[in-house]
Amino acid sequence: MSNYHPLTEVEAIEIAKTIPGIFDSEGELVSREIGDGNLNLVFHVGQPSTGKSVIVKQALPYAKVVGESWPLTLDRARIESEALKIEGRLAPGLVPEVYHTDNELALTVMEDLSNHVIMRQGLIEGGVYPKFANDISEFMARTLFFTSDLGMNQQEKKLLVHSFANPELCKITEDLIFDHPYTDADTNSFDPHLKEQAEKLWADTELHLEVAILREKFLTHAQALLHGDLHTGSIFITPESTKVIDPEFAYFGPIGFDIGAVLANLLLHFASQENWSADEASRQTRRQYLVQSIREIWVSFERKFRALWNEHGTDRIAKTAGYQDDYMQRLLQDTVGFTGAKMVRRIVGLAHVADIDRIPDPIVREKAQRLALEIGKSLIKRNRQVTSIEQLINIADSASKA
Amino acid sequence: MSNYHPLTEVEAIEIAKTIPGIFDSEGELVSREIGDGNLNLVFHVGQPSTGKSVIVKQALPYAKVVGESWPLTLDRARIESEALKIEGRLAPGLVPEVYHTDNELALTVMEDLSNHVIMRQGLIEGGVYPKFANDISEFMARTLFFTSDLGMNQQEKKLLVHSFANPELCKITEDLIFDHPYTDADTNSFDPHLKEQAEKLWADTELHLEVAILREKFLTHAQALLHGDLHTGSIFITPESTKVIDPEFAYFGPIGFDIGAVLANLLLHFASQENWSADEASRQTRRQYLVQSIREIWVSFERKFRALWNEHGTDRIAKTAGYQDDYMQRLLQDTVGFTGAKMVRRIVGLAHVADIDRIPDPIVREKAQRLALEIGKSLIKRNRQVTSIEQLINIADSASKA
Numbered sequence: 012m013s014n015y016h017p018l019t020e021v022e023a024i025e026i027a028k029t030i031p032g033i034f035d036s037e038g039e040l041v042s043r044e045i046g047d048g049n050l051n052l053v054f055h056v057g058q059p060s061t062g063k064s065v066i067v068k069q070a071l072p073y074a075k076v077v078g079e080s081w082p083l084t085l086d087r088a089r090i091e092s093e094a095l096k097i098e099g100r101l102a103p104g105l106v107p108e109v110y111h112t113d114n115e116l117a118l119t120v121m122e123d124l125s126n127h128v129i130m131r132q133g134l135i136e137g138g139v140y141p142k143f144a145n146d147i148s149e150f151m152a153r154t155l156f157f158t159s160d161l162g163m164n165q166q167e168k169k170l171l172v173h174s175f176a177n178p179e180l181c182k183i184t185e186d187l188i189f190d191h192p193y194t195d196a197d198t199n200s201f202d203p204h205l206k207e208q209a210e211k212l213w214a215d216t217e218l219h220l221e222v223a224i225l226r227e228k229f230l231t232h233a234q235a236l237l238h239g240d241l242h243t244g245s246i247f248i249t250p251e252s253t254k255v256i257d258p259e260f261a262y263f264g265p266i267g268f269d270i271g272a273v274l275a276n277l278l279l280h281f282a283s284q285e286n287w288s289a290d291e292a293s294r295q296t297r298r299q300y301l302v303q304s305i306r307e308i309w310v311s312f313e314r315k316f317r318a319l320w321n322e323h324g325t326d327r328i329a330k331t332a333g334y335q336d337d338y339m340q341r342l343l344q345d346t347v348g349f350t351g352a353k354m355v356r357r358i359v360g361l362a363h364v365a366d367i368d369r370i371p372d373p374i375v376r377e378k379a380q381r382l383a384l385e386i387g388k389s390l391i392k393r394n395r396q397v398t399s400i401e402q403l404i405n406i407a408d409s410a411s412k413a
Numbered sequence: 414m415s416n417y418h419p420l421t422e423v424e425a426i427e428i429a430k431t432i433p434g435i436f437d438s439e440g441e442l443v444s445r446e447i448g449d450g451n452l453n454l455v456f457h458v459g460q461p462s463t464g465k466s467v468i469v470k471q472a473l474p475y476a477k478v479v480g481e482s483w484p485l486t487l488d489r490a491r492i493e494s495e496a497l498k499i500e501g502r503l504a505p506g507l508v509p510e511v512y513h514t515d516n517e518l519a520l521t522v523m524e525d526l527s528n529h530v531i532m533r534q535g536l537i538e539g540g541v542y543p544k545f546a547n548d549i550s551e552f553m554a555r556t557l558f559f560t561s562d563l564g565m566n567q568q569e570k571k572l573l574v575h576s577f578a579n580p581e582l583c584k585i586t587e588d589l590i591f592d593h594p595y596t597d598a599d600t601n602s603f604d605p606h607l608k609e610q611a612e613k614l615w616a617d618t619e620l621h622l623e624v625a626i627l628r629e630k631f632l633t634h635a636q637a638l639l640h641g642d643l644h645t646g647s648i649f650i651t652p653e654s655t656k657v658i659d660p661e662f663a664y665f666g667p668i669g670f671d672i673g674a675v676l677a678n679l680l681l682h683f684a685s686q687e688n689w690s691a692d693e694a695s696r697q698t699r700r701q702y703l704v705q706s707i708r709e710i711w712v713s714f715e716r717k718f719r720a721l722w723n724e725h726g727t728d729r730i731a732k733t734a735g736y737q738d739d740y741m742q743r744l745l746q747d748t749v750g751f752t753g754a755k756m757v758r759r760i761v762g763l764a765h766v767a768d769i770d771r772i773p774d775p776i777v778r779e780k781a782q783r784l785a786l787e788i789g790k791s792l793i794k795r796n797r798q799v800t801s802i803e804q805l806i807n808i809a810d811s812a813s814k815a
Contacts, residue, residue, distance in 0.1 A: 165580075165584070178569075181567075224739065227562070231635050326592070332618040332621065
C-alpha cells in the first residue's frame with residue numbers, strides 16, 4: 012500500500028524543486044546526504060548559483076543506537092512536522108520554517124540552518140550565547156502555555172492530545188530515562204570505573220521512589236504539548252539566533268520535562284568543566300556563565316509564563332487567587348526532578364553526552380561523571396521540597412566544590 | 414451522509430429481533446419507550462410469551478436539562494458502548510451485557526435490568542444493600558487498575574486514551590462541577606433560602622484554590638479509564654446484585670473522581686437523613702449504615718487495588734519500595750477532594766439529587782442542604798491533608814452533630 016522508500020539524493024532534489032519561492036528556475040540543484048544514518052536521512056539541497064538551500068529530512072523505519080537497530084514508527088515524521096508548525100506559530104523565529112510535509116514518505120522539507128551550530132558542540136567549543144536564555148525561555152513559555160489548559164480551549168486541547176499520542180517514542184523515554192538507569196539493565200552503558208556508582212544507584216530506594224513518581228507524571232500528566240527531547244543537541248544556535256529542532260518526541264506531558272531537559276544539559280556541561288579549563292579561574296568563569304544561564308532561563312520562563320497567564324488565561328478559573336503561585340511552585344519542583352533524571356541517564360544509561368564522554372583523560376572524565384551523577388541524584392531526591400531555583404543552583408555549586 | 418434518525422418503537426423491535434439467542438422466533442415482541450427523553454430514547458423490547466427482554470438505548474442529538482436544550486454529540490453512544498464492553502470484561506457481572514452496538518444510529522442493545530432499581534431511588538425508599546460495598550469496590554478496583562499504567566501496557570493505554578477523548582461530555586463536568594457552583598453562574602440553581610450560603614461559596618478563596626487544583630487534575634491527570642459519572646443514579650441495584658450503567662462520560666482521568674462520585678452520593682443521602690426518620694434513633698441507624706458503607710467501600714477498594722497491583726503490576730517500577738503507599742495516599746486525598754466537589758455542585762449547581770430536593774418540608778430540606786454543603790466544603794478544603802478514610806467520616810459525623 013505504502014509509497015514509502017528511502018530517497019536518493021536525486022529524488023531529494025526533485026522534491027525540493029517543487030517548493031515554490033525558494034530556488035531560481037534556472038540554476039542547478041546539488042544534493043548531499045548529511046545525516047548520521049541512525050534515525051533519519053537528511054539531505055542538504057542547495058543551488059550554488061543563488062546560494063539558496065533547503066533541508067529534506069526523511070525518517071527511516073528504524074533506529075540505530077550504539078550498534079543496536081530496532082524498528083521505529085515512521086509516524087514520528089508526521090509528529091515532528093506538526094509540532095514544528097505549531098511551535099513556529101506560537102514562537103515565531105525559534106524553529107526552522109516548514110516548507111512541505113509528506114506523511115507517506117515520512118519527510119519534511121524545511122529551512123536550512125547550516126549557518127547555525129548544534130548547541131552541544133558550540134558549548135564544547137567554549138561558545139557563549141547571550142541570547143539563549145531569553146530565546147529558550149520564550150520558546151518554552153509560549154509553546155507550553157498556549158498548548159496547556161491554561162492558554163488553550165480545553166476541548167480543542169483534548170483533540171490535539173489525540174493527534175500527538177506518540178506511544179513508541181514515549182516508550183523510549185519511559186525505559187531509558189525512568190527505568191533502566193535504576194536497575195542492571197542490558198541497555199545501560201558506563202565506564203568500568205563507575206561500576207560502584209551504578210550499583211549504588213540500583214540500590215538507592217529513596218531515589219527509586221522519586222523516579223517512580225516522576226515517571227508517573229510523565230505517563231499521566233498531559234499538561235501541554237512538549238518538545239519531548241529538548242537537550243542541547245536539539246538546538247541550533249549562533250550568538251544571535253536560537254532554533255529548536257527535532258521535536259519527534261512531541262506529546263502532551265508534564266511541562267517540567269522540557270524545562271528540565273534544558274537545565275540538565277547545561278548542568279551536564281557544567282559538570283564537564285573538570286576538563287575544559289587548564290586553570291581554576293577560567294573554569295569558574297565558565298561555570299558562572301552556565302549557572303547564570305540556568306538562573307535566567309528559569310526566571311525568564313517564569314516571568315513570561317505568568318505574563319501569558321495573566322494576559323491570555325483561558326477562563327476565570329485561571330484567575331483563582333493563589334492558583335498561579337501554587338502551579339508555578341509545582342512546576343519548579345517537577346523541573347528540578349526531571350533535570351535530575353535527565354542527568355543521571357546520561358552517565359549510566361544508554362545514550363550519553365559528548366560534553367562528558369569526549370573528555371580524553373579518564374581521571375578527569377570520571378570526576379565529571381561523578382559530579383553529574385551527584386547533582387542529578389540530589390535534584391531527584393530533593394525535587395518535592397524545592398521552592399526556589401537558587402536551591403537547584405546551590406546543589407550544583409556545592410557538589411562541584413565538594 | 415448519516416443514517417441517523419430517532420427510532421420508532423417498531424424499529425426498536427426490528428433491531429432487537431436481530432440479536433441472536435435472546436428471543437423465540439415465534440412469539441410477538443412488544444416495545445415501549447421508557448426513557449425520560451432528556452438525553453436518550455430507551456426502548457424496553459419484550460416477548461410476553463417467553464418473558465425475555467432487552468433494552469435498546471439510543472442517544473438523541475441534544476440534551477435537555479431543567480428546560481434548557483443544547484446539542485450534544487452522538488459519539489457518546491459509542492463511548493458508552495465501548496466502556497461497557499471494557500468494564501464487562503474487567504468486572505464481569507457488574508455491568509449490563511452489551512448485545513449489539515450501532516455507532517451510526519448511536520444505539521446499544523443491552524441486557525434488561527428491570528428487575529433492579531436505580532440505587533438513588535432504592536436508598537430514598539430506605540433500601541439496604543449488603544453486597545453494594547463489595548461490588549462497587551470490586552468494579553472500581555478492577556476497571557481502574559487494569560486501565561491504568563499500573564495494570565496495562567503503557568503503549569496500549571495511550572491508544573485507548575485516544576479512543577476515549579470525550580471533550581463534549583468532559584466540558585459538562587468541567588463547567589458544572591468545577592466552575593459554576595463557585596461563581597454567580599446562570600446555570601446555578603438553588604432554593605432562595607440558600608442565597609447567603611451560595612454567596613459565601615462564591616467569595617471563599619481558600620475553597621476556590623482547592624477547586625482549581627482538583628479541576629486541573631480532572632483536565633490533565635489521565636490515570637485510568639473512568640466511568641466519569643458514577644453516582645447512585647448510574648447504578649442499578651438489588652440486595653443481591655449491582656450493575657453499573659450509563660458510562661457515557663467515560664474518559665481517562667484521575668481515579669479519585671470515580672470513587673469520589675460514589676462516596677459523595679452516599680454522603681448526600683446521609684445529609685438527607687434530616688428528613689427520612691421521624692425519630693433520632695432510626696436516623697442514627699440509617700446514618701451509621703451509610704457511614705459503614707463508605708468505610709467499607711474505601712477499605713475494600715484499597716485492599717483490592719493493592720492486591721491487583723501486587724499480583725498484576727505491569728512492570729518492575731510498580732514494585733518500587735514505598736511507591737504503592739505514596740500512590741494510595743494521593744489517591745485517598747484526590748477521592749476526598751472530588752467527593753467534596755461532587756457534593757457542593759448538587760446543592761447549588763445545575764443538577765441536584767432527589768435524595769435532598771424531594772424533601773417536602775422546606776425547613777428540613779434546608780437543614781439537609783446546609784449539612785451537605787458544610788461536609789462538601791470541609792472535604793474540599795482538607796483534601797490535601799487527609800491520611801485516612803476515618804477523617805472523611807469524622808468530617809461528616811461532626812458536621813451532622815453541629
